[in-house]
Every structure is written in structure tokens, then in C-alpha cells.
Amino acid sequence: MPATGAAGGPYHHGDLPAALIRATLEIVAECGVHGFSVAEAARRTQVSPAAPYRHFPDRSALLAAAALTIARELHATCEEAVAAADRPEDRLAAFVSSYVRSAARHRSCFALLMDADLRTCHPELKESTRALIDLQLPSALALAEPQTAVALLEALRCLARGYAALLLDGVFGAPPSVCDSVAARATRAARNLASGYVT
Structure with missing residues (x-):
């Protein structure tokens, strides 16, 4: 019963x-x-x-579980976008575009992924970030030597999170209405960034 x-x-x-x-x-x-x-x-x-x-056990644990749900959805979405692109620089750009679009879709919930307190108390959230990096790593290594590839991934992470944060802050306008244009900007920026790291 x-x-x-x-x-x-x-x-x-x-x-x-x-x-x-x-x-x-x-x-x-x-x-x-x-x-x-x-x-x-x-x-x-x-x-x-x-x-x-x-x-x-507590509020933080429930929020972390919710954040992991968003992280898994983000990973699946980005993985699909990366798989659909051919060239390494296009795969990296597709990742960034997908990241920004996910931020627009989840909005306030996306902030859970960036919550410093949650990430400190729940290592599994840091592991989810590592999974996103691993998703991009083969493409970065296809463009550059390992040390340079790491620098490229760091720059791409800053770019993706930066565009996502600005989008959510309303800098470009209401997130739903400007999602496509901001994702396009992020895609161009990521592609230009990646091309500068080609060895």
C-alpha cells in the first residue's frame, strides 16, 4: 500500500x-x-x-542533488552537440554554444552549478565539471600540444561561463529572447579562440 x-x-x-x-x-x-x-x-x-x-541529510545535500541533475542534463546536451560537429574547433565551439543555451534554458537553476558553497561541500559537483572538461579534451588535443591544450580549455571555460553569466544577468536583454544571438556570439568567439591555439 x-x-x-x-x-x-x-x-x-x-x-x-x-x-x-x-x-x-x-x-x-x-x-x-x-x-x-x-x-x-x-x-x-x-x-x-x-x-x-x-x-x-540537510538542505545543502538536496540542493547538490538538484545541481547534479542539471549537470547531467548539461553534459548530455553538450555531448550531443559535440558529436554533431566534425572539426575540432567546431566541436569546441558547439560545446560553448550548448553551454550558453543550457544556461538560458535553466536560468536560476543553472546558478546551482556555480554555487561556491555547494561545490566546496559536495565534491561530486567538481567531478561533474571535470566530466565537461574531459568532453572537450580530445578536440583541444587535436589542435594543440598538451600544455597548450590545457590553456585552451581554461580559456574556453572562462568564455562559456562568462557568456552564460552575462546572459543570466540580463546584460544582453531578457534571456529567452536573446538566447540565439548570444549563443551565436559565443560560438564565434569560441571558434576564433580555438583557431588561435592551433599549432
Whole structure:
């Protein structure tokens, strides 16, 4: 017999962590990271205020789990974009474009990936960043010697995060309406950057 949440709605116990993560992403999207509370996530999933703590020890752990969900989606999206390009510089540019588009799509939730406190307390978030670097590494090595390739990856990371941050800050206008133009700018910048590192 299914368990019953605080508001009387049934839920399958095995799905509660996933439901809490979905609720967390909804709250962060609406209220930002600072507006998130475990109590509100519990209310939205119709469980008691104590129920989330059976799966996540604290607020930070639930936010980190939500951040990992975004990180996995980001990796999958970037991986698909990279696979669709042929030349190394085009693959790197496609990665940057996909990163910027993901930032526009997730908006407030994307900030979870850059939250310094979460990254310090949850090493798995740093590992997700490493996975993104590994996705770009073969293309960078195809263009340059290892030491230069590392410098290229550092520059590309700054470029991608910079465009994403400026987009989310509204520097270019409302994120949904300017996503295509900003992604195009980022793509050109990444391609130009990569061409300068060719050995």
C-alpha cells in the first residue's frame, strides 16, 4: 500500500528522492537558491517536513542533488552537440554554444552549478565539471600540444561561463529572447579562440 504524504496525497516511496529534486528545481527556478527551503519542497511533494531528511541529510545535500541533475542534463546536451560537429574547433565551439543555451534554458537553476558553497561541500559537483572538461579534451588535443591544450580549455571555460553569466544577468536583454544571438556570439568567439591555439 502506498505511503501517504502530509497533504493526503499518495506517493511511491522509491520515487520520493526524485520528486524532491523536481520540487527543488521548481522552487529554485521561481525563487532562486536563497528562496529555497526543504520545508517547501516537502509541502510540494505532499510529505511531512521530516520526510526529506530520510533521503537528504540537510538542505545543502538536496540542493547538490538538484545541481547534479542539471549537470547531467548539461553534459548530455553538450555531448550531443559535440558529436554533431566534425572539426575540432567546431566541436569546441558547439560545446560553448550548448553551454550558453543550457544556461538560458535553466536560468536560476543553472546558478546551482556555480554555487561556491555547494561545490566546496559536495565534491561530486567538481567531478561533474571535470566530466565537461574531459568532453572537450580530445578536440583541444587535436589542435594543440598538451600544455597548450590545457590553456585552451581554461580559456574556453572562462568564455562559456562568462557568456552564460552575462546572459543570466540580463546584460544582453531578457534571456529567452536573446538566447540565439548570444549563443551565436559565443560560438564565434569560441571558434576564433580555438583557431588561435592551433599549432
